[in-house]
Amino acid sequence: MDQAKIHENTFSNDPKERLDALRQLKNNFNFLPRKKEAWNDIIRLTIDSNKSVQNQAMIAIDSVFRFVPEKIQCWADIVALLENKEFELRSSAAKSLYYAFQYTPKEENVWYDLSRLAKNKEKEVRKNAAYSLISAFRYAPNKKEAWDILHKLSTDVESEVRFSIAHEIGTVFRHIPDKEQALEDLFKLAGDEESTVRGATARSLIIAFRHLSENQQKDVWDPLLTLIEEESISVREEAIGSVLSEIEYLPEDYKKQAWKSLHKLRDSNIAVQITFLNFIPSAFQYLPDKQQAWQDLIILIENKNINVEYNAVHFLGSVFQHVPDKLQAFDDITQLTKNDDLNIRKHASSSIGYVFEHITEAEKNWEFLHELSKSNDIYIRSGTAKSIGIAYPHLSGRNKKQALKDIIRLATDNESIVRSEAASSLVYFVSNRSENCDKKAWDVLHKLTDDSDSSVRSSVAITISIAIEDIHEKKQAWNDLIKLSTDENISLKNKATFSLQYAVPHVPDKKQAVEDLIKLIEEKDGNVRANTVNALCRIVPHLNENNRSRVFKIIHSLIENNDWYVLPDIARSLGSVFQYIPEKEEAYKDLLRLKESDNIYVKVPATRSLGSIFIFKASQAKSEEEYKKELESAINYFEEAVKVSIPFNPAQFCLPFYRSFYTIIFKEQKEATEELEEYLEDAKSAIEGSENKKLLIEAVQNLANALKEVQNAENINLHAMKGELNFYREYCEYAAELMRDAEEAAPFATATIRKGLPILDRKLKSLLEEIQEKAKTACQESQGTDTEEIACAVSQKVQKWEISNPAGMAEYIEDISYSLKGKVQSHPENEYLLRKIELMKNETDLTKKFQLLSYIIGEIPTIKVVSEETVREGFNKIRLDIAAVDEKIEKINISLKPGIREELIVSVGPKIGGVGFEHTITIPLQEISYSELKEDLNKIMGVDIDRLSKLPKRLVEKIKGYLIKTGRIDILKKLT
Structure with a gap:
């Protein structure tokens, strides 16, 4: 890169050459040896005579500020632009200050400038000063002075400035020193003449509500109810959405009052109804009158507005479990299957499946579902195909047989939309382990790979990727996926190759799988190649060292060839598999290179992956000093990754956790407590808008609980710190998958990820270690005795266990329960232990299951064991006695x-x-x-x-x- 030539071109008389010089400065800033010179060139071009050059220079400021070495001086350069005569330039400079502030939140000089800018005559400057002050309020060196500025801005003559205060002040309410004054300001803003300001105030009031005393909550409540019942539609929308999003945290009396007001709005404006419906699925379980809420949904379905009725019927299945009168709710759904609207009929019939898990008379209702499967209405048959799958695990043996017959019939239906839905539902059947159901279901699914309709074949690909872990014919299943991945239909091809990454860990012949994937890398379609890269990265942990090296060489060559279609996926995946790659130094350099990409969709995931790598390095550290250094490096990379705005940036999820973890481990108790309080708010803010918000909130809460456990631990040595960090790294990686774009992480991907989301429970982790140690001891103590076989078999089995997902952990207990019961003789001396085994098998709390197992394993050397000879003699005697x-x-x-x-x-x-x-x-x-x-x-x-x-x-x-x-x-x- 010839920086001297670029510098020379910034003085060119040709605006095109100046624009080209700007482009090179912006795109290559971090590689330039003389960054100060480059910055000065950009600042000079902000006052260029050519408007296009001016605009591009201001854009360049936002891009390169994070790389400048002397940020305070560069901050001052931007502030100076606010004195320019041109309004557009001053307005752009104000926005640039907001971006720049993210990189200088703790500098006192910057806070001083912000306090001045809050009094600037330009509303754009004051507005951005307000946003900046609020965004980093917790870092303010003098919170009283910072609050005084915000307080004054709350009465600004410009509504846009007041809006910024009204909308954001709730997020920092707990840090404000004068909360009484803050409430007064919010009350005034709730009565503002501008509806946008009043609506924004509802958000801050409800967020602040949790941090108020009982008396303050009473004072806040009436203004909130007033906003819910406002005449202005936009205010009602904002207020309703705000209250429903926080209703989980409201005291019971306030929930009842809120619901009373919300219930009044069921027949009001359509836009308000849609807002109400958008929040209902997540809020429903916390509503005080769930039966009334259900009835409101049914009434809204009868609304003649297609958007309202579609949204209402769409949520019936997801909220059914919380309805008190489930038989009435079931009857409501059955009536909707006769509705004139085809969308309502389809969604109603697809909702029936959710009934079977939650009502005692499910067996009687099966006949209704069975009859629907024979309907002449293709939309009802399509919805019913979905319901049969959802209902299947909750049916009796006899009805399961009929369900299998029905789903096979629907999978061969004349209509493709019915076959497609049936193909999706087959996932429940191919996983079944009784009555040869899985074999019959698999045969049908396998045949559907040759279906004439591409949407059916797409459903097959998705089903195989979800169920392959449970399919007996894994090799054939993988071959089917590869066949679908080379289909002529490009949409199907993309879905099939995307599903490969979820299937590949379960393929028996990993070496052949690598060969299949290498062929797909040669495909012309960029999305197919990108999906294949993901699958290649997913298979790496399951390969031997030679094949790991081979896969990495392929990935490295794609980076060298600058295949821009695959670079974002490589950047995202390399961090997850780094620990398995033999050529770690080369992989690290590749990520450093990708981090400097002009493409933010490469730059950001690469930076996050570098953070993940240093988390891994910290988990392998040999000293506490090294541990701290690597953890700090990881946090720095995560911080850099979040400073670039992309949709659903996973770094935003993990950064608050690692930062909090670091504070708890290395800083004073008071500061650690404050950091822990911040964590939940920051992490929840990061996942706002994600399609998988509910799952991510669960993950956030689990991580918050883990932080509390770490904080409460009396002593954490280096070994413990390393173990904790590696454990949490895996958890964050899973959660990061859930942050991916909704279209990309389709429902089948979410289901697979959710299934694999590990348990985050330090107590359970230590229990598992205790069980493994006890099992070793029991095996040693039982040598040469009748209990040797069972004790050592149990020990061998539990040594392979690891903390995984709840279902997997429960399955460990289920398996060992049956093994123990088959070996422990029904004898008075064993009676107590047998009761413990039975109790362990039936216990629903996972931690208690493991506590019981720990006790049982310790008792194994003392049990009476049934020998094979005794069993054989016993059965012979039984046959003679019975005769x-x-x-x-x-x-x-x-x-x-x-x-x-x-x-x-x-x-x-x-x-x-x-x-x-x-x-x-x-x-x-x-x-x-x-x-x-x-x-x-x-x-x-x-x-x-x-x-x-x-x-x-x-x-x-x-x-x-x-x-x-x-x-x-x-x-x-x-x-x-």
């Missing part, structure tokens, strides 16, 4: 025992002294469960029975099986 039994009994007494789990009590023989029976057995209902169990039990309760054969046949077989399994031949003899 020889002809003794009858006078009476069988059967009763149900309530409790944390229902149990069947079977007592036989005469009472002894009138207080008991000769033989009694307690059977947990879940051990003999089948779909018609309760129906059969109702038939026999209170009925005298003298032999087992008089019980319903299904119940007889279940009881026999249980008694044989538990070795209770004494009872079986009496029952036969």
